[in-house]
Amino acid sequence: MMVMRWQLAYPETPVPFIGEFLWENGILLPEVYNSLGAMHGTIMIFLGVVPLAVGAFGNYFVPLQIGTIDMAFPKLNMTSYWSYFVGGVIMVASFFTPEGAARSGWTSYPPLSVFEPGQTLWLIGMVFLITSSLLGSINIIVTIVQLRAPGLKWMRLPFFVWAQLVTSFLLVLAFPPLEAAAVLQLMDRVVGTSFFLPTGLVVSGEMVAATGGGSPLLWQHLFWFLAHPEVYVLILPAMGIVCEVIANNTRKPIWGYKSLVYATVFLGFMSFIVWAHHMFMTGMGATMSAFFQTTTMIISIPSVVILTAFFLSLWGGSIRFNTPMLFALAFLPMFGIGGLTGLPLGLSASDIPLHDTYYVIGHFHYVVAPGTIFALFAGIYYWYPKMTGRKMNETLGKLHFWPSLIFMNGIFMPMFIQGLAGISRRLWDGGAIYSHAADTLWLNEVMSVSAWLLGIVQLVFIVNFIYSMKKGEKAGRNPWDATTLEWVAPSPPIAHGNFESEIEVHRGAYEYSVPGRTRDFTPQTEPKKSDN
C-alpha cells in the first residue's frame, strides 16, 4: 500500500529503497499497481480483518464470555485454521509466480478477471479461505447456542457475543454463493466455459473463442450477495468490542441493551437484501433500483440505533480515558462519518456520479480502517491483560492513539474531496492525466505522507505489544473492574479449560454502578442474594 501511495503522490518516479531491486528504473509498473490494489483488498478483508475479528477475538473470547471451557468442536477449529493457512499461503505465494498476483480488483469482475493472469491462484486461495470461514463460524454458532454456562440466558449475553453470533450466521449463509461463483469462474478460466462471458465478446480487437451465452452480471450478483453481508461481518464484531469497552469505561450499564440486540439481528437479516446497491451502474431498471434503495435506507436504521445507543451510554458516565476507551470513542465518530457518507451512495441518483470515485474509497475505508481497525485496537488494549497477565503501557498507548487518529483522517478525508471532484479509483497515476483532476492532485501527497506516518506510528504499537509482554504492569484477574465472565478466569486463562471451576451466571452482562451496592460493578457470577 505504501508503495502504491508513492506512485500516486509522485507518478513515474522511482520508488525509493526497494524500487530498484524490483522493477526496471525502479518505477512501479501499472500491472503491479493493479496487483497490489487487488491483493490489498483481498488480504485486508479475507486474511486480515475477518480472521482477526471473528477468528481470533471470536475464538478466544466467545468461550470465555459465555463461561465455557473451549469451542464446541476443537478439531473443526484446527481444520478451519489450517484451511485459512493454506489459503493465505496461496494468496501470498501468487505474488512470486511468473504470472504475478491477481490484478482484477478484489471484486474480480469478469470478463476482465477471466482473461487476466494470476486470477486462478486467487480463486483457489479464496475457496480455502471461504471454507475456513464457514467451518469457523459454524463452530462459533454451536458454541454460543450449546455451551453457555448455566444461568446465562440469551438476554444476559454480552453484546460482543451477540455480534459474533449474527456475524457467524452471515458467514454461514452468505459465503457459499461466493464459493459457487468462485467455482464457476474457475471453470471459465480452466476448462473454457462461458458462465460470465456474453456472446460476441471482443477482447483486444479479437473475438473471444468461447461460446458465450453467459453474463458478467451473474458474477456481480453472486459476488455482492456475499460481499454486502461481508461489510457487516467486518463491522459487527467491531461494534461488539466497542460496546464492551464503553460499558466498562463509562461505569454504566450499556444504554438500550435489548434494542442493541434486536437492531443487530435485524441488521443481519436486512444485509441479505441490499446487495444490488453496489450495482446501480449496471443498467438495472427503476423497479429494481427502487427496491434496493428502499432496503438500503431501511438498513441504515439499525446501524443508527446501535451508534445512538453507544453515544447515549456516554451520557452521565464517569468516563475513564484509558487507551482502549480512546480507541472505542474514536470509533464512534469515525464509523459515523463512514456510515453517513454511505447514504448518498445508497441512492441511485447520487450514486451514479460518485460511483467508482475516491469518494467510495473514502466511505468504506472510514468504516473499516478508522472504524473496525480502531475497534480491534481497542479490543487488543482491553483484553491484552487477560491474554498475557500484564497491561500494555498507557503512555505508549496514547502515543499510538493520537497520531493514528490524525493520520487516519489525513489519509481518508481528502479522498472525499478528490472523489467529489470526480477522480476515479484504481488509477495508476492517481488521476494526473485528467484535466478535471488537476485542482485536487496536491492532496495525493497529503494522503501519501499521512499513510507513511501512520505506518511509522504503528511501530509504537508493536514495540508496546512486545515490551509489555515481559515488562508490563502486572494485571490481576480483573484489572478493569469488569462484570463479564472472561474476567473471572485467571490471566492468562488456563490452557485447557479456561476457568478453575464451573461458572454459574446470576445476572445480566452490564451491572455497573447499581445504586446501593458497595462496589460500582457486579460480576455476572455474583449470586443474587449478595445484592446490597
Place this chain on the structure above:
Amino acid sequence: MEIPYTVEERPDTGLNNSKLGIWLFLASEIMLFGGLFSAYVFLRMGAPDGAFHEWGQELNIPLATVNTLVLITSSVTMVMSWASLKMNEFSKYKLYMGVTLLCAVGFLVIKYFEYTAKFDHHIYPSTNTFMAIYFTLTGLHGLHIIGGMIVMFYFWFPGSKMWQTEPEHFANRIEVLGLYWHFVDLVWIFLFPILYLL
C-alpha cells in the same frame, strides 16, 4: 474437563453439538447449491428459446433414472444402518453401511460412463452453457458423493471400533453422517429433473 453436550442433549435446546453443527453445515450447503441453481436459472433464461431443452437432449435419461434409484436406495440403507444401531444390531449395521457404500460406488461408476460418453462425442463443458452448468453441478455433486464415501468407509471399517466403547456417541455420528448423505440425495432429486428432464 470435557466439552459438554457432545453426546447428551442440552436441556433447553434439546440438541447435541454435532446435530446443530451438521444442520448449520447443511444450511450453508443449501446456499452453495442455491448459488449454482440460481446460475442455472439465469443461464436458462438468457439462452435462446428452447435451446436449453435441445442441448439437454444429449443426456442419457435411462442411465440417470437408474442412478436416481441407486441413490434413493442408498439413502434407505443409510437410515436403516442407523436404525440397526439403535436396536443394538451391530452386524446389521455393517451390512447396511456396506450396501450404502456399494450404492455410492455404483452411482459414480454410472456417472463415469455418462461422462466418458459425452467426451467421446466431443461434448465438453465449453460446448455450450447447458453443458457448462451440467458438468459443474454434477461434478460438484460427485465430489460430495466422494466426500461422503470417505467418511462412510471410515465408520464402516476402522472407525466402527468406537461402537464397543461409546455406543451412543457412535450412533449419533452415524445419524450426522446420514443427514449429510440424505442431503446429497436431496440435491440429486432436484438435479435430475432440471438437468435431464426439462
Place this chain on the structure above:
Amino acid sequence: MSGQDHSDIQSHIRTYMLVFGALAILTVVTVGASYLEVTSGESIFIALIVASVKGSLVASYFMHLISERTMIINILLLTIAFFFVLMFLPLMTTTDASQILQ
C-alpha cells in the same frame, strides 16, 4: 432421538420402507411425464412439483425433520428464505433487462 424402544424403531422402519416405495414410484412418474406431449411450462411445473414432494419426503422422514427441534426448523426456514432470494435474483435482472429494451 434417544430413549426410544425397539417397537418405536420398528414403526420407523415401516415408514422408511413406505417412503422408499413412494420415492421410487415418483421417480418413474416424473420420467414418464417428461415423455408426455405437454408445453414446456407445464412440464417444468410437473417436474418441480414432483421433485419438491420427493425432497420433502426425504427431508421429513429420512432426516427426521418432521419431529425435529424448533431451533433447527427456524435455522432452516431462515436459510430457505435466503435461498428464495437467490432464486429470484436472475428473475429480477431479466425483468429489468426487458424494460430497457422496450
